[in-house]
Amino acid sequence: MTDFAFDHAPVGLAVLDKRIVRRCNLHFARIFEASVEDLTNLPISELYPSRDDFNRIGERLQQMETGIDYYSDERIMRRRSGELFWCRVRGQSVSSEAPFTTGVWSFADLSDDRPVVSLTPRERDVAILTCRGLSAKEIGVELKLSYRTVETHRAHLLEKFGARKLPELVAKLSGMPL
Numbered sequence: 001m002t003d004f005a006f007d008h009a010p011v012g013l014a015v016l017d018k019r020i021v022r023r024c025n026l027h028f029a030r031i032f033e034a035s036v037e038d039l040t041n042l043p044i045s046e047l048y049p050s051r052d053d054f055n056r057i058g059e060r061l062q063q064m065e066t067g068i069d070y071y072s073d074e075r076i077m078r079r080r081s082g083e084l085f086w087c088r089v090r091g092q093s094v095s096s097e098a099p100f101t102t103g104v105w106s107f108a109d110l111s112d113d114r115p116v117v118s119l120t121p122r123e124r125d126v127a128i129l130t131c132r133g134l135s136a137k138e139i140g141v142e143l144k145l146s147y148r149t150v151e152t153h154r155a156h157l158l159e160k161f162g163a164r165k166l167p168e169l170v171a172k173l174s175g176m177p178l
Contacts, residue, residue, distance in 0.1 A: 012107035
């Protein structure tokens with residue numbers, strides 16, 4: 001029964017070991033437009049928009065505080081067809097000291113509620129942290145940027161999403177109805 005629940009869960013599930021998909025369910029395969037067999041033993045880097053995005057998320061995982069073995073974010077991922085889409089990712093590692101050891105990760109496709117707008121990697125980072133409620137100064141500290149640079153990125157985001165104010169941008173980024 002355990003295999004049935006994993007295989008048919010209504011959310012994409014994958015067991016990753018050292019950032020390689022060792023096992024995934026049917027919903028994960030549907031999200032990434034591939035078969036379970038094609039995704040098994042695939043480096044997860046193949047499902048990121050770029051190597052830089054893959055490395056940046058890896059750095060975030062490694063910088064987490066010791067003792068925290070759970071991770072969650074929303075990011076752009078890439079289907080096997082090459083299409084980019086927003087995805088909510090949550091994971092639980094078996095070791096907080098070694099976040100890339102075996103862990104179970106869930107993936108939820110957010111593309112119906114949040115279309116992909118062409119963003120630079122830095123704009124994506126600023127967008128994600130803005131949605132988490134961080135101020136420009138807090139984002140600047142986290143990304144090692146001046147708050148004025150963060151404000152410039154936010155201005156570009158406002159323009160790209162057709163938002164007039166920051167709350168409207170956050171609503172559009174999070175897929176909330178206006």
